[in-house]
Amino acid sequence: MKKGDKKNPKGPKFNAYWVYGLIAVIFIAVQYYLSNSSGPVETNWSEVKSTMLAQNDIERIVVVNEKKANIYLKKNSLQKYEQQFSEHFSKPAEEGPHFTFTIGSVETFERNLRVAQEGAQEEILPEYKEERNWMGEILWTIGPFVLIIVLWLWIFRRMSRGAGGGAGGIFNVGKSQAKVFDKDQKVSTTFKEVAGLAEAKQEVEEIVEFLKNPGKFTKLGGKIPKGALLVGPPGTGKTLLARAVAGEASVPFFSMSGSDFVEMFVGVGASRVRDLFKQAKEKAPCIIFIDEIDAIGRARGKNPNFGSNDERENTLNQLLTEMDGFDTNSGVIILAATNRADILDRALMRAGRFDRQIHVELPDLKERGEIFKVHLRPLKLATDVKVDFLAKQTPGFSGADIANVCNEAALIAARKNRDAVTKQDFLDAVDRIIGGLEKKNKIISKEEKKTIAYHEAGHATISWLLEYAHPLVKVTIVPRGKALGAAWYLPEERSITTKEQLLDEMCSALGGRAAEENIFGRVSSGAQNDLEKITKQAYAMVSYFGMSEKVGNVSFYDSTGQTDYAFTKPYSEKTAELIDEEVKKIIDEQYKRARKILKENEEGHKKLAELLLERExxxxxxxxxxxxxxPWDDKKMIDADNGQGNNKPEESVETENGKEEENSENQTISA
Structure with a gap:
């Protein structure tokens, strides 16, 4: 029968508890057998004197250890005591001893025996014998130490299970926790299942090709890369790409997380790094994948725990030495992933350790379509579902977001008892992910509903009338999640943003507050998040992007992340006052501009708000x-074949407290 035949299932795994049970059964059986064999019957001196000595049935008396007297009867007298033997649990042996009793002191026993035998024809003299219970003495001597050792092993085994000791117990706590995938345990993921990421796939495919066919590169003098670092936002497919490498490469693949190196015991992280590379060298050529390497790769000297002996720094030092130290690691390739590359130590990022830094960015329009094709395969789709349409409706979504959209659409279709997933189900899924589930039964007063409607209509009006503001997709005043109203805008997919574009977006964000003041003559707390957003945006324009004439072409942004631990600002108090003045000036100008636009288009604004109140x-x-x-839509229309950008659909919502929240990706500004 074949090895993999299902008709020949594997037997149950060996369990040590069966051995313990078998030993217990044997012990009980032996004890029962011994207890039913030879053993004298307990009696007393009165019985011995009045019956056994009087009838001359005793052959001899043996005093053991000056404590007990064993009575040996004559063979022709055994039948007299058969009834007493049968009443006792253990029948004595035929050769004796047949009875036993405690004598007290030896002198008293001898005197009583002498008195009892006065006038007897045959006087029986007691024999004396010393016996030692060797087994009992051994157990009392060694038993406590054995018990302590057993308890110690049991306690440490329990500790090792909770402290990551692995199969070897507490003594193997310093061993590597990496999972090894080789020919016996192969990963099924391939590069075909990784949609999009064309440039990133090309980089890692070359590493796999180098392992499969090294002669192609070495004949030209090339060397195998020592490491590759996958960098990108969460959900873009870094770990999926590593799994594809494990599935494609025909070499052992070690996989572990950066947090697996850090343990409660001091020195364990460095020990695990040494053990990991020791195993890797034995199986070279091979690949080591460390996910979330920022857990141990944080820049040294910048840890908030000042003055402490940081275990992570010790682990990082050992990792740096193993990756490219005095002893080289030929044939061991390091593959790592992180979404926080800015906090990694410079020594870890240098060439020779990570020769390649592969940026895995959010997918563009074409790549989103490819990702949708992968996740739509298991779904039963209606005829109106088009991949290109779905890709256009999800700008800035990562691969994980798209997978979630497909799953939510299937759940929504099932909730509505449909036979196939329709286009509307996907649109509802996008709304559900961005804004939350609709709550149509939430109680809202008419005054609040009117305020929300004019507020959202103000945003929509200005965004429609300004050239660089994001155009509206949908506005609703139906409560969704924690929000009382929501508006979706479809940002233009772009890589850089100009000052005019930022100002138009700022003016659009202030449209809700401006609409409330124009219509009702008062303002509410609904614009809190609007104000927070445009304040950060204005400060970025002045202090980061150099978009202020008074402050000038300077930037106080630190891309190294060192400002997180700085106690002072990188500019003087006078400059800080100037920045504050410029920020306030920019915001005030855009607020006046928003009020002016709404006043000029007051009729359209009111008509839009009333329509929103009517249809919701x-x-x-x-x-x-x-x-x-x-008029400018035709000029700025982006073709689906070459659309680029990383902007996510913007959502403006009115919260339960009347506060407006906006869920949008920050625009990327570069020179």
Whole structure:
């Protein structure tokens, strides 16, 4: 029968508790057998004197250890005592001793025996014998030490299970915790299952090709890369790419997380690093994958725990030495992933340790379509579902976000008892992920509902009328999640942002507050998040992007992350006052601009708000009917084949406290 035949299942695994049980059964059986064999019957001196000595049935008396007297009967007298033997649990042996009793002191026993035998024809003299219980003495001597050792091993075994000691117990706590994937335990993921990430795949595919066919590169003098660092936002597929490498490469693959090196015991991290590379050298050529390497790779000397002996720093020092120290690691490739590359130590990032830094960015329009094709395979789709449409509706979504959209769409379709997942289910799934689940039964007063409607209509009006503001996709005043209202905008996919674009977005964000003041003559707390967003944006324009004439072309941004632990600002108090003045000036100008735009288009704004109050949900087509088509849309239209950018759909929501929240990706500004 074949090895993998299902008709020949593997037997149960060996369990040490079966051995313990077998020993216990044998011990009980032996004890029962011994207890039912020879053993004298307990009696007393009165019985011996009045019956056994009087009838001359005793052959001899043996005093053992001056404590007990064993009575040996004559063979022709045994039948007289058969009834007493049968009543006792253990029947004595035929050769004796047959009875036993405690004598007290030897002198008293001898005197009583002498008195009892006065006038007897045959006088029986007691014999004296010394016996030692060797087994009992050994148990009393060695037993406590054995018990202590057993308890010690049991306690440390329990500790090792909780402290990551592994199969070897507490003594193997310094051993590597890496999972090894080789020919016996192969990963099924391949590069075909990794959609998008064309440039990143090309980099890692070359490493796999180097391991499979090194002669292609070495004949030209090339050397195998020592390491590759995957850098990118969460959910972009860094770990998936590493799994594909494990599935494609025909070499052993060691996989572990950066946090696996850190333990409660001092020195364990460095010990595990040494053991990991020792195993890797024995199986070279091979690949080591360390996920979330920032857990141990944080820059040294910048830890907030000042003055402490940081275990992570010791682990990092050992990792640096093993990766490229005095002793070289030929044939061992290090693959690591992180979304916080800015905090990694410079010595870890240098060439020779990580020769390649592979940036895994958020997918663009084309890549999102490829990712959708992968995750749509197991779904039963309706005819109206188009991959290109879904890709356009999810700008800035990562691969994990797209997988979540597909799963949520299937759940929504099942909730509605549909036979296939429709286009509307996907749109609802996108709304569900960004804004939360709709709560149509939430109680909202008419006054609050009117305020929310005019507030959202103010955002929508200004965003539609400004050239660089994000165009509206949908506005709703139906509560969703913790929000009382929400508006979705579809950002233009771009890589850089100009000052004019930032100002238009700032003006659009202030449209809600401006609408409340224009219509009701008062303001509410609904614009709190709007103000927070535009304040950060204004400070970034002045102090980071050099977009202020008075402050000038300077930037106080520190890309190294060292400012997180700095106690002083990198500019003087006078400069700080100037920055504050410029920020306030920018915000005030855009607020006045927003109020002016809304006043000039007051009729359209009110019509939009009333339509929102009537239907609760309006779309971009409704704004086009009220304000007309945006004249610059044709000029800025991005073709689906070459659309690029990392902007996520913006959502503006009115919270339960009247505070407005916006969920959007920060724009990337570069010179």
């Amino acid at each position: 949900v309006i779309f971009g087509e409704d704004l086009e009917k009220i304000f007309g088509k945006r």
